[in-house]
Amino acid sequence: MNAWWAMARELTSPFTLGLIAFCVAGALLYASRRRRWARASRPSSSPFPPLADPFARGFDLLLDSRWPEAIALLKETVRKDPDRVLEYLELGKLFRRRDDPRRAARLFEQVLVRQELGRDERVMALYELGLSYHAMGLPEHAVKTLEQGLQLMPAHSEARRELRRIYEEMGQWGKAVAVERVRLKRGEATNAQTLAALRTQQAKVACAAGKLRDSTAHLRAALALDPDCTEAMLVLGRLLLRQGKPRRALRVWNSLMQRRPEFLYLTFRDMQTAFRAVKSDVEWESFLRRFIERYPHDPTGQLALAEWHETHGRASDAVACLQRALEVDPLCREAHLALLALYREQDMASDVLTAYERLVQSATWLSCARFRCRACGYRSDDPFWKCPACAVWTTPYRVMPPPSSVALTAGDVGPSRSAASPDAVPVVVARPAPAESQSES
Numbered sequence: 001m002n003a004w005w006a007m008a009r010e011l012t013s014p015f016t017l018g019l020i021a022f023c024v025a026g027a028l029l030y031a032s033r034r035r036r037w038a039r040a041s042r043p044s045s046s047p048f049p050p051l052a053d054p055f056a057r058g059f060d061l062l063l064d065s066r067w068p069e070a071i072a073l074l075k076e077t078v079r080k081d082p083d084r085v086l087e088y089l090e091l092g093k094l095f096r097r098r099d100d101p102r103r104a105a106r107l108f109e110q111v112l113v114r115q116e117l118g119r120d121e122r123v124m125a126l127y128e129l130g131l132s133y134h135a136m137g138l139p140e141h142a143v144k145t146l147e148q149g150l151q152l153m154p155a156h157s158e159a160r161r162e163l164r165r166i167y168e169e170m171g172q173w174g175k176a177v178a179v180e181r182v183r184l185k186r187g188e189a190t191n192a193q194t195l196a197a198l199r200t201q202q203a204k205v206a207c208a209a210g211k212l213r214d215s216t217a218h219l220r221a222a223l224a225l226d227p228d229c230t231e232a233m234l235v236l237g238r239l240l241l242r243q244g245k246p247r248r249a250l251r252v253w254n255s256l257m258q259r260r261p262e263f264l265y266l267t268f269r270d271m272q273t274a275f276r277a278v279k280s281d282v283e284w285e286s287f288l289r290r291f292i293e294r295y296p297h298d299p300t301g302q303l304a305l306a307e308w309h310e311t312h313g314r315a316s317d318a319v320a321c322l323q324r325a326l327e328v329d330p331l332c333r334e335a336h337l338a339l340l341a342l343y344r345e346q347d348m349a350s351d352v353l354t355a356y357e358r359l360v361q362s363a364t365w366l367s368c369a370r371f372r373c374r375a376c377g378y379r380s381d382d383p384f385w386k387c388p389a390c391a392v393w394t395t396p397y398r399v400m401p402p403p404s405s406v407a408l409t410a411g412d413v414g415p416s417r418s419a420a421s422p423d424a425v426p427v428v429v430a431r432p433a434p435a436e437s438q439s440e441s
């Protein structure tokens with residue numbers, strides 16, 4: 001009993017109690033540290049790597065478009081700690097965007113010399129260096145650098161797109177085609193329109209070199225990829241005519257009329273030649289009348305018919321056609337100029353003629369064909385197949401006069417109404433503005 005009592009006294013002594021308290025505190029501290037280490041070693045739920053403070057601050061400044069402050073901050077950071085990489089890359093990007101690609105390229109080259117650079121950082125530096133070389137007007141260097149990056153990371157879709165664009169600028173259409181094929185295969189391009197446009201450029205180069213068979217093959221391939229490829233239809237029709245195959249050319253233009261009638265006017269001169277070869281000049285006039293019946297809101301039909309009347313000495317019919325073109329599109333510059341030329345030849349009172357001439361010269365008439373990029377809304381009086389503003393390969397849409405302005409029927413389109421098909425129904429061709437669906441690409 002005494003032994004038990006002695007042990008109890010020993011256990012409750014201040015020394016033992018202190019020792020127990022120390023051990024419990026130690027255990028609690030160890031457990032809390034362990035939890036903290038476990039938390040730290042767990043992968044972060046954020047998709048972004050933890051940012052160094054200066055980088056985050058620099059990024060905030062960039063978001064606020066405070067470029068000079070961001071540059072100053074990043075410069076100071078890399079000066080204090082030259083081992084930083086993200087800050088270097090961000091600083092380089094800033095230089096490139098601020099039109100100093102030479103300085104940007106130097107920075108990226110310095111970063112790429114580092115042996116310890118991770119793969120992602122190396123790929124990012126190569127991509128940015130490629131863009132900087134491109135901006136410096138060194139496309140060969142840019143191509144080599146982007147290809148190096150793609151070897152390290154084949155899934156870098158932006159690098160591949162830039163590579164294709166640089167090949168386009170260099171006129172290396174075969175290589176651009178090869179890159180675009182890979183983009184399609186990998187799902188980086190969602191449709192074959194760009195590939196069809198590139199095959200069309202290959203065709204034009206082959207045609208200029210006199211390789212007509214190759215050119216035709218490229219154009220057929222382009223149309224197999226994209227049956228709406230307007231430029232391919234235009235070039236193929238002209239090529240077939242040049243090869244002495246007007247019937248086949250007319251078949252291609254017929255397809256163009258079915259698919260993109262608003263672009264048919266671009267072939268009118270060639271079509272007239274083909275009509276003369278296959279049918280007759282009068283058939284051409286009949287065709288134009290049918291075109292006007294079907295597409296009454298397209299003034300180009302009236303313009304072509306006016307020209308036909310004029311060449312056949314029927315000035316008053318020509319004037320009537322031009323006046324109808326102006327009813328459809330009152331601002332049509334081509335119709336005003338042609339009308340003025342015809343009035344000059346007629347016995348019109350000189351004061352009226354002078355007034356009209358002054359009006360035609362001073363007014364800001366628009367071309368009867370006006371085009372807009374589907375992707376960015378860029379406008380031009382001339383059709384374009386690659387948008388000069390956004391560099392997307394696209395057939396623009398033609399802005400047509402509003403359908404309510406006129407409703408012509410067969411009886412309205414000129415004196416020789418017998419030539420027109422009696423059962424023709426006027427069709428409005430103003431195509432609805434397509435959805436902004438260009439995938440580019």
Ligand SMILES: [Zn+2]
Nearest residue numbers: 373376387390
């Ligand atoms: Zn555009």
